[in-house]
Each structure stands twice: as C-alpha cells, then as structure tokens.
Amino acid sequence: MPNVIYRDGSIRQDNWILVARPAEGESLDIPHQPALIPADLWLAGYEHFTGRDDIGVWFDSHDEPEILGGKVNELPVIAVNFPKFSDGRGYSIARLLRERFGFANELRAVGDVLLDQLQFMKRCGFDTYALRPDKDINKAARCLNFFSQGYQAATDTHVPLFRRRAS
Amino acid sequence: MYVYDDHDRQIAAERVAQFRDQTERALTGELAEEEFLPLRLQNGLYVQRLAPMLRIAVPYGMMRAEQLRRLARITRDYDKGYAHFTTRQNVQLNWPALEDVPDILAELAEVEMHANQTSGNCIRNTTTDQFSGAQSDEIADPRPYCEIIRQWSTFHPEFAFLPRKFKVAVNASEKTDRAAIQVHDIGLQLVRDESGALGFRVHVGGGLGRTPMVGPVIREFLPELDLLTYLEAVLRVYNRYGRRDNKFKARIKILVKALTPEGFAEKVEAEWAHIKDSPTRLTPEAIQRIQAYFTEPDYALLDNATELLAEQRFENRAFDQWLTHNVDTHKKPGYAIVTLTMKKTGTPPGDVTDRQLEHIADLADEFSFGEIRVTHQQNVVLADVRQDRLLELWQTIVPIGFGTANLNTLTDVICCPGGDYCALANAKSIPVAEAIQRRFDNLDYLYDLGDIDLNISGCMNACGHHHVGNIGVLGVDKKGEEFYQISLGGSSHHDASIGKILGPSFAREDMPDVVAKIIDVYVDKRTGEETFLDTYRRVGIVPFKERVYA
Ligand code: HEM
Ligand code: SF4
Numbered sequence A: 001m002p003n004v005i006y007r008d009g010s011i012r013q014d015n016w017i018l019v020a021r022p023a024e025g026e027s028l029d030i031p032h033q034p035a036l037i038p039a040d041l042w043l044a045g046y047e048h049f050t051g052r053d054d055i056g057v058w059f060d061s062h063d064e065p066e067i068l069g070g071k072v073n074e075l076p077v078i079a080v081n082f083p084k085f086s087d088g089r090g091y092s093i094a095r096l097l098r099e100r101f102g103f104a105n106e107l108r109a110v111g112d113v114l115l116d117q118l119q120f121m122k123r124c125g126f127d128t129y130a131l132r133p134d135k136d137i138n139k140a141a142r143c144l145n146f147f148s149q150g151y152q153a154a155t156d157t158h159v160p161l162f163r164r165r166a167s
Numbered sequence B: 001m002y003v004y005d006d007h008d009r010q011i012a013a014e015r016v017a018q019f020r021d022q023t024e025r026a027l028t029g030e031l032a033e034e035e036f037l038p039l040r041l042q043n044g045l046y047v048q049r050l051a052p053m054l055r056i057a058v059p060y061g062m063m064r065a066e067q068l069r070r071l072a073r074i075t076r077d078y079d080k081g082y083a084h085f086t087t088r089q090n091v092q093l094n095w096p097a098l099e100d101v102p103d104i105l106a107e108l109a110e111v112e113m114h115a116n117q118t119s120g121n122c123i124r125n126t127t128t129d130q131f132s133g134a135q136s137d138e139i140a141d142p143r144p145y146c147e148i149i150r151q152w153s154t155f156h157p158e159f160a161f162l163p164r165k166f167k168v169a170v171n172a173s174e175k176t177d178r179a180a181i182q183v184h185d186i187g188l189q190l191v192r193d194e195s196g197a198l199g200f201r202v203h204v205g206g207g208l209g210r211t212p213m214v215g216p217v218i219r220e221f222l223p224e225l226d227l228l229t230y231l232e233a234v235l236r237v238y239n240r241y242g243r244r245d246n247k248f249k250a251r252i253k254i255l256v257k258a259l260t261p262e263g264f265a266e267k268v269e270a271e272w273a274h275i276k277d278s279p280t281r282l283t284p285e286a287i288q289r290i291q292a293y294f295t296e297p298d299y300a301l302l303d304n305a306t307e308l309l310a311e312q313r314f315e316n317r318a319f320d321q322w323l324t325h326n327v328d329t330h331k332k333p334g335y336a337i338v339t340l341t342m343k344k345t346g347t348p349p350g351d352v353t354d355r356q357l358e359h360i361a362d363l364a365d366e367f368s369f370g371e372i373r374v375t376h377q378q379n380v381v382l383a384d385v386r387q388d389r390l391l392e393l394w395q396t397i398v399p400i401g402f403g404t405a406n407l408n409t410l411t412d413v414i415c416c417p418g419g420d421y422c423a424l425a426n427a428k429s430i431p432v433a434e435a436i437q438r439r440f441d442n443l444d445y446l447y448d449l450g451d452i453d454l455n456i457s458g459c460m461n462a463c464g465h466h467h468v469g470n471i472g473v474l475g476v477d478k479k480g481e482e483f484y485q486i487s488l489g490g491s492s493h494h495d496a497s498i499g500k501i502l503g504p505s506f507a508r509e510d511m512p513d514v515v516a517k518i519i520d521v522y523v524d525k526r527t528g529e530e531t532f533l534d535t536y537r538r539v540g541i542v543p544f545k546e547r548v549y550a
Helices: A039-044 A065-074 A088-098 A115-123 A137-144 A161-166 B008-027 B033-041 B065-077 B098-110 B143-151 B224-241 B252-259 B262-273 B284-294 B306-316 B316-327 B356-369 B387-397 B430-439 B444-448 B506-525 B534-541 B544-549
Strands: A004-008 A010-011 A035-038 A055-059 A077-080 A106-111 B045-047 B052-056 B062-064 B084-086 B091-093 B168-171 B186-190 B198-206 B216-224 B327-329 B335-340 B350-354 B370-372 B380-386 B456-457 B471-477 B481-488
Touching: A004 B224, A035 A039, A035 B444, A039 A055, A039 A065, A039 A077, A065 A088, A065 B335, A065 B430, A077 A088, A088 A115, A088 B224, A088 B544, A115 A137, A137 B316, A161 B143, A161 B216, A161 B284, B008 B033, B008 B098, B008 B350, B045 B098, B065 B084, B065 B091, B065 B098, B084 B356, B091 B168, B091 B198, B091 B335, B143 B168, B143 B284, B186 B224, B198 B224, B198 B262, B216 B262, B224 B252, B224 B262, B224 B284, B306 B387, B316 B327, B316 B335, B316 B387, B316 B444, B327 B430, B327 B534, B335 B356, B335 B481, B350 B356, B356 B370, B356 B387, B380 B387, B430 B456, B430 B506, B444 B506, B471 B506, B506 B544, B534 B544
Parallel strands: A035 A055, A055 A077, A077 A106, B168 B186, B456 B471
Antiparallel strands: A004 A010, B045 B052, B052 B091, B062 B370, B084 B091, B084 B350, B186 B198, B198 B216, B327 B335, B335 B380, B370 B380, B471 B481
C-alpha cells in the first residue's frame, strides 16, 4: 500500500498492510508493520490487541460495523473494503461509523477504489483512499472536488442545503 | 413550478463538467467499459440496439414552454427530430451520438433540465399525479414534496450504488391514484391524521418486472417533517441488506418479502430512531420555501362557462366527445384540465416530433400559463385552461394530431418501444398497439366500453406496465419467434392488483381478435355501470379463458 490519497487531495506514502482473513483452520499472521485485520478477529483477540497503535481493523462490505459498538475510537484506523466499486454498502458503513459510533480517527477506503467514486466516499466520511493501482493518482484531487457542494447532509456537511438556504 | 437558484445552477454545471470529463476518459479507454457504465447510466445514457439512448429527466412530469422548445431543438440538432414520452414521465431520445451527450447535457442545463439518475442503480426521478395542484380532491399539492425528494436524492453520496434502481412516487388524491404508487419501490400517499396534520402513508416494495408486487404499507402515518429522514432509513436498510448476489432478486420488494413487511418496518424504525432528529429533518420553513414555487398561476376570476360549453357541445359532436373524455374538472371555477392524447393511430404511443414539441410549447404559452405535464400514460396535460377557450384549443390541436378523444379508453394504450428500438425486447410492441387501435376505431363503441387500461410491454422488464393493465400484453420469445401473453385484471390505482395470466400466448396477427373476444365477454357479462375491471373481478378469469381458447 505505497501511496494513499488524503481527503484534501494530497498523496502520501503509507505502510499500513491489509491482512486478509485467514483461511479455515489457519491463524492470523500479523506482519511487523502497521496492520489492518478483520474487525471480528480484532474483537476476538481484544485483550491482545487493545492499546496498540499499529493495529487497525477492516470491514468487508457485508460486515456489520455494529459489532464494534463503542470501541471504535480505540482503533487508529478503520478500513472498509469495496470488493467491487459498484457495491455501495461501504458508504453506509462509513456513515454509521462516523455518525452513529462517533469514530474520529482515520477511515480508509480500500479495494476497488476508483476515481469517480472518491467524492461520494469523502462525503460519507472516508478520509484516506487506497486507489486501485492502475488508476491515475494525479487526477484524484480533481475528482474529489467535482462538486463544490451537495444537497444532503452527510459527514462532511452536517447542514443540508435546505437549511443553509433558509438561513 | 420550481426554478433553480444559484446553488442548483452551480451543481448542474458541475455535473455537466464532470460527465464531460468522464466521457473523455471513456473515449480514450482510461475508463473501462464496465467502469463507465454506471456513470453514463446515472447521466441517462443507455447503449441500445441502434444507437445510444438518452433518457432526460422531467421531475414529476412538469415542463415549461422554453424547455419543450429546447428539447425540440436538441432532437433536431443531435437526433432524428423526434422524442418519446415515457411511463416514468421522462423524455427519451433514441439516436444521440455518445460524443455529443455532454453537449446535450450542457444545453439542457441552460434551461434547468438534466438527465441525472434517470437510469442506473440509484434513486430515480420521483413521479406524481399529472393533475397535481389543479384538482380539488388532493390532500395537498404533492409537487413540493417531489422537489424536496429530488434535491435530497440528487447525488446522494450514500445511495448512488444501490443493489438496484430505486423509484419513488407520490400521490395526493384520496379518490384516485394517477401515479401508480403501489407499484413503486416507495409509494407515498399524502394523508392527514385525526388532528389534521399532514403526513404520508408509506408503501414499500411494490414493483413490476420479473416479480411483480403491490407494495404493502409499512407505516400508516409519517409526519411530513420526517419525510427525508425516514426515506434515508428505508434506503439505508435496503442498501445494506438488499441482495446483491442476483440481479433479479436485488429489488427492495424481495427484501421486504423475505423479512415480511412487519420485519422490514421494524428494521426501518430501528434505523430511523437514530437519525429522526438529525439535521436532515425537514423544517416548516424549508417546506414553505419549496411550496412557494408551486403557487397558483395567475388565474382570472371566472364563472364556470356551463352555458357556453353546452351550446358548443350541442353544435359540435366531436368537440362534445373530446370534452367528455379528455377534459377534467378543475379546482378553479371557469378552468379545466386538458389531456392531449399522444395516441393517434399510426404513431407509436408517446412519440413526438420536434415540430410537435414546439406546438405543445405554443399551446402551453397560449392556453396554460406556459406549463405542461407529461403523464405516465405517455400523454401531455395542459392543466389550467379557461373553459371559454376550450373550443379554440380543440380546433388548434385536432389538425396537429393531439385531439384524439380517447383518454382512458382501450386505444389509449401504454406501450414500451419494444423490439423496434429496445435491445432487450422479446417482441415488438408498437405494431401490436397499432393493430388493436385499428381494430377498435369506432369511437362510439370505445366510449360504450368505458375506461379500460391496455398496457403492452415487449419483455418481462415491464416498461409498458403490462402487469397492471386491466388487459396486459407481454411479448415473449418462443424459439426465436415473437408471441404475446395476455393477463387480465391488473390495476395501478388505489385498488392496485397484478393481472392474472390468461393462458398460452398468441401470434401477433391474432392479437386484435383475442382482445375483441375478451371485450365481447365483458360486454356480455357486465351489468349496469360496471367497468371492465369490475366485471372481471366479479366473474373471474374463466369465462374469458373459455371464449378466447374456444
Ligand atoms: C429502449 C430502451 C429501454 C431499455 C433498455 C429499458 C430497460 C429496462 C429494464 C432493464 C427494466 C427492468 C428493471 C427491473 O427489472 O427492475 C426496465 C424497467 C422499466 N422501464 Fe424501461 N427500458 C427502456 C425504455 C423504457 C421506456 C421507453 C419506458 C417508458 C415508456 C420505460 C419504463 C420503464 C418502467 C416504468 C420500468 C419499471 C418497471 C418496474 O416497476 O419494475 N422504459 N426498463
Ligand atoms: S419492456 Fe422490455 S422491450 Fe419494452 S422497453 Fe422495457 S426492456 Fe425494452
């Protein structure tokens, strides 16, 4: 995961590693660098992982972020996987993490992350994006900002346009 | 009607710039075909049998004259000089070139139009009753709520990649439903509670297509201020739990059925409890602000022109018939609602030429405060016509082909483009509509038959709403040959129901005869004032089967 885009469009080096879910019967193999592990496994090994700032978690698109409950802010990074860019469940997961559970640390989009979805991701609360490597990372900043505003309230604007218009 | 402010204009311009950029990347191959697909669909662009097809949004079916004129110009400059009104109150162009679409969208934006979310797995254009605001039997004008939903759903960041397309419709009349809300993913019926407060009865999980369903009520009363937060809760539950493994099972109706309406409603309520009081909750000011765009036009103070009309009717039988069938009462004395039926035999239902679009614009300017509405039966409405000018209007429209006095009769067919244009079709549908129209060309006989909905689709996708036709016709493919299956007893109104299949399908040339036999059974069995649907519901399908397959 060498380059990651930040919500302001900047591009940075990054060394978080996404650890895949181990196969049946195999155990979790954590590398010697910051690692994102499946959220349910983090919970299962809670005593072991808690307090470590080099361990974050990831959710797949069908996972329920509810399992973390109030523990979200114990994590430095939460990633949400987009197995396919057209699978929109990750947007709901992001809003729930931000708005329902108050997650305040880094929220990252991983997987089939394409340019034209970046602004939706930003609005739903993602603040870093691991763009699919074949995409032109230099276009990210523009794609993050195609729209200067949105109609709805989301994590980036808590005030929907109808309230802004009224004031 | 709604007028853009600076915010809307800016968002519209940014959308055009974005799509231009996306199209360029698609043309250079930087965006893969499958990556461009949802982006172009969300801008209304299909790739079809003969050429791309562009579906232009007409929010809740309303247009101004200048918009019609611009559409006319676009069909001339970028297409073959005609367009098509659809069952979703939209307009389709059949032959634009892909490279031109960004320019077309830019032209549309100049007159406050767009093609946003007219296709793809997102929240589609919200539809409503074409008589909104002009009828006396509505609980409240539904259009402001449609506009509120339009804004909320436009580029909603959470719901642009749903399991499947998503359609919302709003109805406001207690007596009738001209928006077919019970066959939408969400159907909203405006209601008042015991205290007189305004709100919605919420249906979820209706729809046509492969698994047609009438949407059950999941909430009897939703206060109006809660509209958007509740919609957000429904959509979130659907986005998270709707099936994504199988395209045909991905619609919300399948989820509602799997969870049961009660189970689904519980999930929505649980979700809603968290966001009910979020900033997305509407405010009375926000609603009033939008309502202010839908105030009454500058009506003259008039009396009903009863005597004049009686006299004119007496002198002109054709005008009399048109008045009876295509003209409705209006909430204001001295005014009437006129429907121009785009159902002249020989013209595919809903088709309009560039010249006709301009004619309609002129009619709107001359007779109806510059506005029109498109109906889901593929007709056009002039909602505010002075009664004392009806004769003049009628004399103007007859020569240009809009005076067909057959509204709601058997020949006011709803018909999808079918095999003539659509790559998905199993069979042609336009020639079937035409053959039936030719067979039933005797107006007196048609009027005697009363209201009958005849709906034709060229395949199971049901763009022609065949499931909810009193008589539904579906194109089917049997070993490469085109056949037609009939269903009876469907309805899209307050008594919504899905038609029942009559039996084995028929060859195209048999269709007029088959419909004639069905009609004969009705004529034999009906009592008094019974409509076709009443009779069908009383006698059941058997007598029809016996006659048709005898
Ligand atoms: C020629 C290009 C068209 C194509 C390729 C097309 C494609 C489709 C498809 C694939 C569906 C099925 C969606 C599903 O299963 O849920 C559908 C549904 C629908 N289409 Fe079309 N369509 C076309 C034109 C039209 C036109 C001209 C109309 C209006 C006259 C229309 C109105 C509808 C409606 C109302 C439905 C929804 C049925 C439901 O509630 O499930 N479409 N269309
Ligand atoms: S019903 Fe089928 S044939 Fe007709 S327009 Fe829709 S997809 Fe095409």
